[in-house]
Amino acid sequence: MKSFKSIYLLLTLILTSSCLDFEELRENPNNPLSVPPSLLFTDLTPGPESSFAGDGYSFAQYHMWIATDNASAPSYQFGRASFSYDNIRNIDKMDEESARVNAPVYSIIGNFFRAYYYVEMTRRMGDIPLSESMKGADNPTPAYDSQKSVYIQSLNWLDEANLALGAYINSNPGETLEGDVYFDGNLKSWQKIINAYTIRVLISLSKKENDADLDIQGRMSRIYSQPALYPLLSSLADNAQLSYRNEEGFKQTYNPDQAVYRASVTYVDTYIDMLKKYQDPRLMAVADPTQNALDANPGNEAAVRADFNSYAGADFSANGTVNSSNKLDGEYSFPNEERYWNFVGQPAIWIGYAEQELNLAEAAHRGWISADPAFHYSRGISASMNFYGLSDEAASAYISTQAPYLSGEAGLDRIHEQMYLSFAENSSWESFFMTRRTGIPSYKFSSENNVDQIPVRWMYPSSENDRNQENYRNALISQFGSEVDDRDEIMWLLK
Template sequence: MKKYLIIFSLLLLAGCSKVEDLQNDPNRATQVSPDLLLTTIETTAFNNVSLNAALASRQLTFTDGTNQYQYYNWQRAGFGQYDDLKQVYKMIQESQRTDSQVYQILAKFFNAYYAIELTRVFGDVPYTEAVGAEIGIYTPSYDRQELIYASALDSLRAAGLELAQNTETIRGDVIYEGNKKQWQKLINSYSLRVLMSLSNKVDQTDIDIVGRFNEILNNFDQFPIFESNSDNASLVYVDIQDNRYPLFNDNSLQTAYYMEQTFVERLQNYEDPRLFMMADKKPNASNLNVEDFSAYGGLYGSAPLSDNGSKAVSGEASRIKPRYYNNPVNEPSILMSYAELQFTLAEAAARGWISEPSEPYYKSGIAASLAFYGISEAEDYLNNPTIQLNSNEDLESILTQKHIALFLNTGWQSFYDQRRTGFPEFNVDGGGILNNGLIPKRFMYPQNESINNPENLNEAINRQFPSGDNINASMWLID
């Protein structure tokens, strides 16, 4: 019996050896250079074209069913961006392996970016222990939103300052082609966005929001910011497979989406030439000139689906401009633009955070948006009485123009601005609206967290939301 056991053991060891030989395939890569990881991370982070956000932000409507984003009845979102954070963590590891500091610096920006993206969706989320599986942390704790913002702002500040001192070459950069000055501008401009998102917390947090804002704005040499559209944080598409505009050949966009009525009416009232770049003429206006504002129409975002369907069939609604689905390049996707920065500075002036008047920033933001759409004759529009600020504190006009400028771009930024300020007003008075006529304030946590990480999840819910995990609960950011 012992003899057979010995023979069996030897055969088993031999078999294990062969399996290990197969696992250690010399032709399979086990390491990847940080520049390749940077390219992957960039193309994910800068891809901010979202039809769902456009529906929630009352820019588009949908007619092939009761869409949860249009009618404000969404429920849960996912933690998919933690996969993106894992890529950032991998880039850090590989840059350490190759003794390259510059990718670790850029990782600070991307870590902050994804942390902010996640927390403004849900509220408190895992952050400090978010990607700790490699060191045995499979059930990460949830960090408080205030601490996430404070940590992200510190990381952004450090990244900008460290990048200015770094002498390495950035390879694999499809956004700025290795231009560190432009990366500094993005980091600091994005920091101003993050600080403005805390506008409701100026007197309720230890974060020196206004002080940090002015530190950046008043020290351009140390903290450079965007100076023109050429600094836009843009992902430029090319006509190559997997690199085309994400809505290219989207059949649903061609058949089921229409412009939203209040958005179209706003552009008509302003006689805003951007309407001609965003929308197609409504079918029953074929005899009208393309630059006739009356040739356009939309569907009311909160109206019953049947009403919108009938109006669309009757030819009263404009579809989106065909370039959005038939041009493989179309326009760049933007993480943050110079126009957005100018509106942020205009809002800061309106709030009294900075001493300058808001109008120059406001007009500069509009001009930058017009230039983005290739509209060179901006003077007439900028002098239009309907778009002038009513006062230096006119937040509504500033946020409304910002909402127009971010049409179908920059992800959910327009929605989050409206959630924070109430401007522009999103209609909820139509007969089709769900969620008791309320605009949701957040998304519920993923269902699998209640299975995989219930203790930490429940602790986070209980400390934030007395009424439980629901879409109308107010997170710290907007409470």
């Protein structure tokens, strides 16, 4: 989605340019020196990954690729991350353009985007340049800010964005936002997303809940206890999600134009076995029975589909040749053909209601907010089941008989298990980051995956050692005690 928005922005700029003789005019009036803030806003808006696309869902062990000509186990040898300073520059440009055309709402939401992109960088790598970044030639070698200070600044930006947007909405009732791909310009929807995202960030900082500088409990309590000031998502209708359709540029990844997907994408037992453990009806919505199960009971497909034992996932840690052989022998479940094997699939969620409710359940469970954790736990599960077309009655029966809320450490584990199930094939890397923080579920590893534990960070861009060597190496020593830039080094966030 991002690629199409970037192409659109580039074409817009090209098509509005002219070929007037440079000598005729010192400034070409047809060559834009400015860009409408709405175009910058569209380009900056993150686009979620569709089902069975990208590495995020595979590394979270929902599905894997088992192709006959590629019989190797998935490798967890993460590469290097990249800095998103091009996006930050565009946010600065959007500020400038919003002032030029007197559209301050873009600058207000710009603070949300700043927080988002800095958080995305820091949670992958650790310390990053922030306070000295974006100064160009004035400071080409910026010092690194501590991860803690990046989070504090980002949380402050988020709070400022929410409060300023709320005030703007009150002063400008009915105004809409051009360039909005999620909510057709509804500003209140964006305010809700800002707060749902803030809750996501606060939950990700759970290991730092006693850090007074962060004030995690206070921030969470202020959001939850003041709904008029901090509105939240109230249903699936509030999701920041994109729907697909059978048009070029708008088709989901897993579709009939990509026949190799149908033959190669299989589910992983980490995911399938958790659904089976809880006798979870979402299993039948997302997966097809194994071919062996169908062959064992010909003419009675309905009974086979209703039997939890009819489903099985591949072992992510197994030898590639073994998994390939088992797949060809009909031992694994594929994605549900009726639901996914088309051009529409399911909406791709960026930030969603089910996640928010389960995050609130965790916050209540930890005592950060005055709320019944079972209430938000149930709402989160019900929302996830509704997303898959299951009824509130089915969700209620499931919660009461198969996965009731529990107190204590077991209850926190159960919230995280339900979060894992609700994140399946949506919300990009959120499931992986949740597991990195909590250890739930237990991923499978072996020498086949080239690791013996979950990698916890990406390395910095290699250019940092060339262009900003002193600050880069100082940041490594400050964080990890040596100049080793390694995937297994534990960043502040996870200590």
